[in-house]
Amino acid sequence: MTRPSVTTPDALAQRLAHSGLRSTPQREVIYDVLLKKRDHPTADEVYARVRSDMPSISLATVYNCLETLVQCDLVRAVNFERGPTRYCPNLRPHAHFHDEQSGSTHDIDLPPDLLEKVSAVLPPGYDAKSVEITFRGKALPSTEPKAAANK
Amino acid sequence: MTRPSVTTPDALAQRLAHSGLRSTPQREVIYDVLLKKRDHPTADEVYARVRSDMPSISLATVYNCLETLVQCDLVRAVNFERGPTRYCPNLRPHAHFHDEQSGSTHDIDLPPDLLEKVSAVLPPGYDAKSVEITFRGKALPSTEPKAAANK
DNA sequence: AGTGATAATTAGAATTATTCTAAATGATGA
DNA sequence: TCATCATTTAGAATAATTCTAATTATCACT
Structure with missing residues (x-):
C-alpha cells in the first residue's frame, strides 16, 4: 500500500x-x-x-x-501569589477567581469588550500584550465548577 | 520626670x-x-x-x-508569574504594568469606579475580597517611573 | 531598677517548585 | 541504513522562601 x-x-x-x-x-x-x-x-x-x-x-x-x-x-x-503554576486549557478571554477557603480556581468568562475597556486606563506609552484579572475571595459551593465547556 | x-x-x-x-x-x-x-x-x-x-x-x-x-x-x-515577590507601598487602587524588556514594574492608577465595574462581571455566588489587574507588554522609556507620589 | 512574660530578631537548615545537564531514546528524511 | 535533530529522562542544581530553635529586646509591674 x-x-x-x-x-x-x-x-x-x-x-x-x-x-x-x-x-x-x-x-x-x-x-x-x-x-x-x-x-x-x-x-x-x-x-x-x-x-x-x-x-x-x-x-x-x-x-x-x-x-x-x-x-x-x-x-x-x-499563578496565584507564589503558589505552584497551574494550567488551564480555556482559551476564551477569562479572569480567574481564587476561592480562599477551598483553594479552588474558577474561570470567569469576560464580556467581549471588557479587556479593551480595562486596557483603556493605560496612559500613552504603554503597549500591553496581555491583561490578567484575578479575583480573590469567597465563592459559594454552588459555584463549584461542574462540566466546563470550551471550544 | x-x-x-x-x-x-x-x-x-x-x-x-x-x-x-x-x-x-x-x-x-x-x-x-x-x-x-x-x-x-x-x-x-x-x-x-x-x-x-x-x-x-x-x-x-x-x-x-x-x-x-x-x-x-x-x-x-x-507577583509576576513565579518571579520573586515584589513590594509596593502604594496604597491607592492601582494596577501593575510589567515591562518585559526592562523587567521594571509601573503602577497604573485606576479610576475610582473601575474595580467595581470589573467586579460586576462576577456571577452571583462570588464574593471578591480583592481584584488584581496586571498588564504585560512594552512601555516606552518616557514612562519610566520618576518621582512616584503617594499619600 | 529588677523581673518575668511576651515579642522580635537571628543564623542556618529545610522546603518547594522549577530548571538545568548530560545521556539515552525516538523519529525523519536523504 | 545512516546521520541528524527533537524529545524524553533521571537526577543534580537552583532560587526564593519558610521553618526552627536560640538569643535578644521590650513591656508591664512592682
Missing part, C-alpha cells in the same frame, strides 16, 4: 506543527488530561494523573510538555 | 499598634526603604538597601518585616 489512510491531524498536532514541533504521546496525554478535568492542576497534579495512563513518564517531561503547550497557545499558565 | 515628651507615633507605628504589633528599628528602616525608592524591589533588593543603614539585619528579618507590613496593609505584595 502506498499510504495507510492518514489520520487527520487534530488541533494539538496542528498547533504543534505550526511551531515546528512534533506531536508526541507525552504531549497528547498531557493535553488530554488538561481537557478532561479543568480544575487548574499543578504540574505535580498533572504528573499524577498522567501516570495512570503512562506510568513511565517523568516529571521533567511533564514540565517540558506543559511549557510547550503554553508556548503554542493551547494552554494558559496561571 | 513622669513622661519624657512622647514622640508622636507615625503612621507606621499606629498601623502596627492597631494590629497589636510593635514598631521596631528594623520595621521602620524597611518601610522607609520601600517609601524612598518605589521600584517594586524584591526581598533581596530590600535587604541590600537596608544593609547600608543597618548592616547587622538578617534576611529572615527582612522577610518577616515585609510580611508584617503586608499584614498591616501598609504594603502590597506583587
Whole structure:
C-alpha cells in the first residue's frame, strides 16, 4: 500500500506543527488530561494523573510538555501569589477567581469588550500584550465548577 | 520626670499598634526603604538597601518585616508569574504594568469606579475580597517611573 | 531598677517548585 | 541504513522562601 489512510491531524498536532514541533504521546496525554478535568492542576497534579495512563513518564517531561503547550497557545499558565503554576486549557478571554477557603480556581468568562475597556486606563506609552484579572475571595459551593465547556 | 515628651507615633507605628504589633528599628528602616525608592524591589533588593543603614539585619528579618507590613496593609505584595515577590507601598487602587524588556514594574492608577465595574462581571455566588489587574507588554522609556507620589 | 512574660530578631537548615545537564531514546528524511 | 535533530529522562542544581530553635529586646509591674 502506498499510504495507510492518514489520520487527520487534530488541533494539538496542528498547533504543534505550526511551531515546528512534533506531536508526541507525552504531549497528547498531557493535553488530554488538561481537557478532561479543568480544575487548574499543578504540574505535580498533572504528573499524577498522567501516570495512570503512562506510568513511565517523568516529571521533567511533564514540565517540558506543559511549557510547550503554553508556548503554542493551547494552554494558559496561571499563578496565584507564589503558589505552584497551574494550567488551564480555556482559551476564551477569562479572569480567574481564587476561592480562599477551598483553594479552588474558577474561570470567569469576560464580556467581549471588557479587556479593551480595562486596557483603556493605560496612559500613552504603554503597549500591553496581555491583561490578567484575578479575583480573590469567597465563592459559594454552588459555584463549584461542574462540566466546563470550551471550544 | 513622669513622661519624657512622647514622640508622636507615625503612621507606621499606629498601623502596627492597631494590629497589636510593635514598631521596631528594623520595621521602620524597611518601610522607609520601600517609601524612598518605589521600584517594586524584591526581598533581596530590600535587604541590600537596608544593609547600608543597618548592616547587622538578617534576611529572615527582612522577610518577616515585609510580611508584617503586608499584614498591616501598609504594603502590597506583587507577583509576576513565579518571579520573586515584589513590594509596593502604594496604597491607592492601582494596577501593575510589567515591562518585559526592562523587567521594571509601573503602577497604573485606576479610576475610582473601575474595580467595581470589573467586579460586576462576577456571577452571583462570588464574593471578591480583592481584584488584581496586571498588564504585560512594552512601555516606552518616557514612562519610566520618576518621582512616584503617594499619600 | 529588677523581673518575668511576651515579642522580635537571628543564623542556618529545610522546603518547594522549577530548571538545568548530560545521556539515552525516538523519529525523519536523504 | 545512516546521520541528524527533537524529545524524553533521571537526577543534580537552583532560587526564593519558610521553618526552627536560640538569643535578644521590650513591656508591664512592682
